[in-house]
Amino acid sequence: MRLHTASEVISLARELESESAKLYRDLARRYPKNGDALALFAKENEGNIVQIERAYYGVITDAIEGGFAFDMESDEYTFDTSPEKDTGYPDALHKVISIEEKIVKFYSDAARQSDTLMADIPRAFRQVVKKRETRLTKLMQLL
Amino acid sequence: MALLEEAIKDLKIVKNYIGGEWVESKGTIQDVINPATGKLIAKVPISTKDETEAAIKAAREAFPAWRTTPPLARVRCLFRLKELLEQNFEELSRIQTQEHGKTIDESRGETRRGIENVEVACGIPTLMMGYNLEDIASGIDEYVIRQPLGVFGIIAPFNFPFMIPLWSGPYAVATGNCIVVKPSPEVPNSQMRLAELIEEAGFPVGVWNVVNGEREVVSTLLESPDIKGIAFVGRTSTARDVIYRKCGETGKRVIAQGAAKNFMVIMPDCNVERTIPALMTSFFGNTGQRCLSGANLLIVGEDDQFYKDFLNRVVEAAKNIVIGYGLDESVQMGPVRSKDKKERIVADIESGIKEGAKLILDGRKGFKVTGNYPLTCFLGPSIFEGVKPEMKLAREEIFGPVMSVLRASTLDEAINICNASRYGNGNAIFTSSGKSAREFQYRVVSGNIGINIGIVAPMAFFPFSGMKDSFFGILHTQGQEAVRFFTESKVVIQRWL
Numbered sequence: 001m002r003l004h005t006a007s008e009v010i011s012l013a014r015e016l017e018s019e020s021a022k023l024y025r026d027l028a029r030r031y032p033k034n035g036d037a038l039a040l041f042a043k044e045n046e047g048n049i050v051q052i053e054r055a056y057y058g059v060i061t062d063a064i065e066g067g068f069a070f071d072m073e074s075d076e077y078t079f080d081t082s083p084e085k086d087t088g089y090p091d092a093l094h095k096v097i098s099i100e101e102k103i104v105k106f107y108s109d110a111a112r113q114s115d116t117l118m119a120d121i122p123r124a125f126r127q128v129v130k131k132r133e134t135r136l137t138k139l140m141q142l143l
Numbered sequence: 144m145a146l147l148e149e150a151i152k153d154l155k156i157v158k159n160y161i162g163g164e165w166v167e168s169k170g171t172i173q174d175v176i177n178p179a180t181g182k183l184i185a186k187v188p189i190s191t192k193d194e195t196e197a198a199i200k201a202a203r204e205a206f207p208a209w210r211t212t213p214p215l216a217r218v219r220c221l222f223r224l225k226e227l228l229e230q231n232f233e234e235l236s237r238i239q240t241q242e243h244g245k246t247i248d249e250s251r252g253e254t255r256r257g258i259e260n261v262e263v264a265c266g267i268p269t270l271m272m273g274y275n276l277e278d279i280a281s282g283i284d285e286y287v288i289r290q291p292l293g294v295f296g297i298i299a300p301f302n303f304p305f306m307i308p309l310w311s312g313p314y315a316v317a318t319g320n321c322i323v324v325k326p327s328p329e330v331p332n333s334q335m336r337l338a339e340l341i342e343e344a345g346f347p348v349g350v351w352n353v354v355n356g357e358r359e360v361v362s363t364l365l366e367s368p369d370i371k372g373i374a375f376v377g378r379t380s381t382a383r384d385v386i387y388r389k390c391g392e393t394g395k396r397v398i399a400q401g402a403a404k405n406f407m408v409i410m411p412d413c414n415v416e417r418t419i420p421a422l423m424t425s426f427f428g429n430t431g432q433r434c435l436s437g438a439n440l441l442i443v444g445e446d447d448q449f450y451k452d453f454l455n456r457v458v459e460a461a462k463n464i465v466i467g468y469g470l471d472e473s474v475q476m477g478p479v480r481s482k483d484k485k486e487r488i489v490a491d492i493e494s495g496i497k498e499g500a501k502l503i504l505d506g507r508k509g510f511k512v513t514g515n516y517p518l519t520c521f522l523g524p525s526i527f528e529g530v531k532p533e534m535k536l537a538r539e540e541i542f543g544p545v546m547s548v549l550r551a552s553t554l555d556e557a558i559n560i561c562n563a564s565r566y567g568n569g570n571a572i573f574t575s576s577g578k579s580a581r582e583f584q585y586r587v588v589s590g591n592i593g594i595n596i597g598i599v600a601p602m603a604f605f606p607f608s609g610m611k612d613s614f615f616g617i618l619h620t621q622g623q624e625a626v627r628f629f630t631e632s633k634v635v636i637q638r639w640l
Contacts, residue, residue, distance in 0.1 A: 004465070007248045007472040057232055061252040064428060065598040067420030069475075116417070 003072045006063045006121075007076050009055045009110055012074055014049050016103050021045035023081045031089050034142050041135060046126050055124035061118070070113050077106035090143060097139050100101060146514070147247060147470040148239035155185035157331045157355055158160040159194060160338040162201030163348025168194055170356060173328050178244040178478040178520035179468035185242070187331045190356035195323070195363035198352040202294040202321035203369045205349025208321035208397070210291050214268045218317055224344040225261045235336060236379070239305050240469035242330045244477040244520065245429050247469050250305075257309040259603035263622060264313035270626045271318055283638045289630035291319030292396070296364035296385070300377045301480055302432045302542075304309030304330035305337065310607060310620035311374035311398070311629075316350055320371075323352045325360045329480060365389040372396030374620060376434075379540075379566075379612045387615035396628060399615040400434065400607070402540040403568030405559045407437040407597065408583065409453065410554065410574035412446040417595070418573045419460050424527045425597030427464055427524045430479050431544040434613070435569040435591065435598050439530070439537055440548045443557050448466075453547060454528065458504050461524040463548070474513055478520035485520050488543035492525055495536040495547070499634055500527040502546070506544055532560045554579055558586050567610030569599035574575065590614055 002011050024042035028035040061119035062068075079099045087095075156164045157175075168188030175185035204493050209217070228235065236250035245253070263270075275286030295315050299307045308324050315322045326334035334353055341351045354360050363388070364370050372395050375386045379401030389398035406426060409418065425437035440457070442450050467474040479485050489507055496502055503526050510523025522544055530537050530547040537547050551557035571593025572583040580594045590608030593599035601607050606619035618628040 003473075005246070007246075007250055007251075008436075011472055057251060057255065060248060061255050061600075064248055064252045064424055065596070065600060067317055067422070067424040067597055069420060093593060 001074045003074055004069045006056060006060060006068070006070065009070050009072060010052060010130060012072075012077065012106070013052050013110070016077060016106060017045040017049045017052075019079070019081050019125045020096075020099055020103060023099070027092055027096065031092070037138065044131065044135070048131070051127065052124050055120040063114075063121075068114070068116075070110065072106075072109060072113070077102050093139060093143055097136060098138065100132055100136050104129055104136070107132070145472075146468065147237060147472065149241055149470065150234045151184045151241050151332060154183060155332060157185055157187040157335055158344050159188070159190055159198065159355060160335075160351075160353040161194070161198045162205075162352065163342065166194070166197075169357065170194065175242060175329065175331065177241050178480055179470075179516055181517045181519055185332055187328045187355050188356050190360055192359055192363045195354050195360045196367070197466070198354045199294060199367050199369050200363070201349040202323055204350055205321045205347055206291075206293050206319075208597075209316075209321055209347060209350050212319070214271060214317070217319065218265045218267050220344050220346045221261055221265050221313055221317055224340060224346075225258060225265065227340040227344055228258045228261065231336070231340060232258075235305060235333065237470065238332050238336055239330075240477070241337060242332045243301070243304055244480055245469050246474050247472060248277050248479050249429055249477075250469065252304045253303055256600070256603070257306040260306075260309045260621060261313045263567075263603040264317040267314075267317035267626070270623065273632070279636070283636060285634065285636045286634065287628070288633050289318070290633055290637065291629065292631055293320060294369050294371060295320050295322050295629065296370050296373045297322055297324045298361055298364070298373065298375040298377065299324065299326050299334070301327035301329040302429065302434075304333035307376050308334060308337070310376075312351065312626060314621075314625035315374075315436070315629045316346070318626060320629050321350045321352075321465045323354055323364060323370075324595070325354055325356060325364070328355055328357060331355050361385070365393065365395075368393070370395060372398075374398045374628075376400040378402055383612065383615050396618075397616045398618065398620055398628060400609055400620070401613050401615065402542075402564045402566060403434040403436075403609075403624070404438045404538065404540050404564050405436060405568055406439045406441050406557075406564070406570045408554075408561070408570070408572040409440065409442045410572065410576065410579055411446055411449050412575045412579075413573035414575060414595070415453065415456065415496050419456050421573070421595070421597035422457060423460050423464065426546045427461065427476050427544045428598065430476055430522070432479060432484075432614060433598070435600055437571070437597060438541065438547065439543070440546050441551055441557050441560060442548065443551050443554055446550055450550065454503075457548075458526055460503055461483070461526060464524055465513055466510055466521060468516055471513055476524070476544065478553060479522060480520070482519050485522055488522060488541055488545065491539075491541045491543070494532075495527050495534070495545075498534045498536055499529070500531075500534060500536055500547065501529045502526070503528045525568070532563060538564065546554070554582060558583060561587050561589070564610045568613035569593065571596055571599055
């Protein structure tokens with residue numbers, strides 16, 4: 001589905017963060033050895049939603065008055081979080097890594113597209129990208 | 144994307160907020176219809192003279208204690224209000240979409256702009272300061288202090304149900320005045336929710352009152368000797384012939400903002416990629432129901448190819464605007480506020496055809512509404528070509544999603560066309576030439592000027608200006624000018640013997 005309005009893109013950000021948080025909580029339960037680290041990622045996702053929404057609510061007028069519109073395809077970023085049967089820890093982690101890469105792409109694309117008209121939004125998106133890149137390194141270490 | 148949940152779920156019975164009490168009106172009752180769904184969402188009273196007088200009395204009685212409340216304590220109420228507005232941001236925005244029809248992004252933008260005025264008014268301890276000079280003569284000092292006047296009336300239109308009373312209200316109360324707000328009866332829910340938050344923020348009773356209604360409320364405010372000034376936004380005929388005139392007769396201060404017919408001037412050297420989206424929101428944002436909306440697209444130059452290519456892109460972009468219920472996140476343009484308004488806009492389109500302009504995009508038909516909603520209040524974008532400055536289409540406000548395209552050979556001619564308009568609200572030029580921009584800014588008689596900006600909406604710390612038949616008064620709403628409007632300058636000259 002093509003996304004054009006700021007509201008649609010922020011809703012997708014919220015959905016991606018919530019879905020991936022759910023996945024981390026599930027993994028934390030299933031693999032208690034690294035449970036604390038995985039649960040922390042879920043908590044960080046909640047913080048990301050707050051950060052993105054705060055930036056969006058703060059500058060939405062700039063977007064409207066500048067005639068800004070996104071052009072993104074939601075299917076490129078959505079992912080399946082349903083647990084696969086008999087999945088071992090490495091496979092589960094590989095799945096999470098590929099999801100994280102999709103989310104990084106989402107935020108990077110959204111930051112690039114909103115660069116011209118809004119100051120705070122691309123900055124907030126890029127901060128999440130940075131956090132997620134650090135997270136990817138940590139996930140690799142958990143493998 | 145799914146439809147966002149509605150904020151107003153059950154039928155609301157709107158009451159007046161007078162002296163800290165929620166009072167049921169004895170006046171007649173009017174329906175408030177969601178223009179997108181056709182659903183009845185509220186019943187609003189058309190309050191009586193007695194009820195308006197009760198609100199004025201409550202405000203008058205609250206004034207002595209409120210004006211002696213230290214400014215720092217007064218703005219603490221505003222700080223609490225700001226926090227409550229943030230907490231209820233989404234609900235407030237969805238109420239606007241439900242009662243007005245605008246898209247959720249537009250409503251959120253409106254909520255933000257309203258909150259920004261509360262934020263600026265929180266600076267009253269600094270903004271309200273006077274000034275002084277020692278030794279104006281031997282041993283004599285002189286200083287200016289700013290004092291509140293008493294009770295003010297705020298009369299709001301339908302197009303920004305949440306924000307417009309906040310252009311004045313926060314400054315009025317922060318400077319120590321008390322107010323009576325009259326929202327538009329078409330969209331009363333936003334001000335009702337705001338009044339609930341005012342109450343929760345701990346404003347003393349009587350400082351902020353809301354009376355719903357129509358002419359009788361307005362006349363009572365205008366006639367009352369207790370009302371020291373009026374801030375009004377609405378039609379030019381009402382602004383000039385009723386509000387401005389009556390305030391003059393009764394010695395009241397006045398801010399009366401009227402209609403507009405804004406020109407968006409396109410120079411051949413503009414950045415086309417950036418200009419087209421800005422024009423879409425300028426002309427069709429808020430479904431054209433905005434006094435800063437573009438109305439006339441004035442393309443400058445003799446280059447027919449540029450004109451043709453530019454106009455084709457404008458038409459294509461307008462055709463692609465997604466129309467529907469504003470709570471659907473994919474929607475880019477909602478309905479107009481009511482069936483009557485739609486009929487009036489359609490009549491203006493028909494009159495434009497009769498005048499000889501060419502309707503190249505017909506918003507009366509052939510547009511698609513996302514979702515299954517009655518078409519009662521929906522219109523698509525309309526674009527007229529071959530419009531001449533003398534046509535009614537180019538002269539009179541339509542207040543709907545209609546673009547009139549005109550041509551001028553030179554910037555000089557374009558400026559003359561802009562200045563021949565009776566209105567002067569928000570005109571803009573799109574160019575990459577500093578010289579053209581400066582010329583436009585310097586010569587065009589308009590309260591707000593845009594340079595590569597389609598909606599010339601001043602931020603809360605700048606005045607919302609207007610000229611010619613778009614504004615009647617001297618000082619404006621917002622920022623320092625609002626502080627001046629709501630205070631009297633008292634000069635003290637002292638010598639201690």
